[in-house]
Amino acid sequence: MSLWDALLSKMLTARKRRIGPREAEQMLSAQGSDAAHPELSYLLAAAAAPPRSHELVGLAAAVAAYERAGLTAGETAVPAPRRSWLTRSVAVKAAAGTAVLLFGGTALAAETGNLPDAAQRHAHDLFSGLGVPPAERTSATPTPAGTPSALPTPAPSPSNHGRTISPSSPAALGLCRAWEASEKNPTGKKMASEAFQDLSRAAGGAANIAEFCAPLLDTGPAENGQGPPSAKPSHPDEGKGRGRPTTTPHQKG
């Protein structure tokens, strides 16, 4: 029972010494010392003690900024633009959208064989698996006959239409950045699904996005080549595509 008594008395004293609105206001407004709470008054007084020398550092920079503002006709002072999450997510979307627009057109041109020869050859080298034909006048780079079993080439799928993205292009970088942002912040805004599909197509599958993006972002898991677990393949069959198409021997599409 002694324990109970102790607890009870503790509760009683706690109740008795509980700070009410008036006491609180007294301590807060004029730093009145409360005889019932000397330690609390001490704490508040210490928090509001006179300034110390190390707290008065930075005056020169502030005054310099003030004078600069005066020189540049500071009558119409504008508050600093604050970058909100909204701004950022809009920026990410805009970047991804621009990338899709710019390179969707290029990819379409590549697929229909309308690029200049050099570019068409390059596009073919990169994306033969996605149905980009070689340049007309020059034959495609000689395909090595060996190792067909080691690296199964993704079959050229005529259903792949439109937007493909070169890994060296700014579009890929933009999409990778957007992808990385949405990976790092799973609670935040998801990547737009079209952008995600484009990226996963360029990478040869959603599971390969991490590997595809790693050299571009120069961070990330380059070795294991596996996306974070939250990367959902939008097209399950695409997940079977292997590696980057630049290194795979190809068949003519």
Next chain:
Amino acid sequence: MGSSKPILPWWRASRKGVACWLGAFGRDGIDALDDEELAQALAAAVRGDAAAFAVLWHALQPALLRYLRVIVGEAAEDVASETWLQAARDLRAFAGEPPAFRVWLFRIARHRAIDERRRARRRPEEPQDLIDQDFAGSAPDAAAEVIQRSDTDWALSVIASLPKDQAEAVTLRVVAGLDVAQTAQVLGKRPGAVRIAAMRGLRRLAGHSEVKARRAAIRPSLGLPSARPEGV
């Protein structure tokens, strides 16, 4: 309680009040300017007087820094200088009296602090700054200052351990010397909410183990005034 005065901002009342019984904490508290001095400096600074701006800075920087210390910790210095940069830029467009200026300044500080927290959340990890060394280097000497420094830092760290809304309310009231309405403006809350947050903060502080532990240490040296000079 037949006081003729309304609730005084603490930094005026404190001259006669608590500060005197805490010898270590000196006379004037953190903000030594009264409203008239501040009003003059403010008017001149709005007109473009750099010396007056320096006066404002001196008057408000310590409180600003301590408020930021409570809400952003070690980033306080950086956020304080960002705050002053923005204030320096926008001050010429400011119209109002010193109380409004305090609110204005602390609102800027709060927004910069929110930005800083956002940045801190985005950057994965960072080596610790050498804050302690900075402190040691800039202090002139004097044992009194050492004690005082550690007490103030201790107090701020204890306040910073409160839930955020309580910590902010207590700091703005006590350290910045804002009243309930001004604190509510800074925080964008209703005055009632500020009152409750501050009261809960005080209750929690009173029950804080470190605060209780200090009690034994400070009791012998306390010359508590028998009553407050003015009823409130």
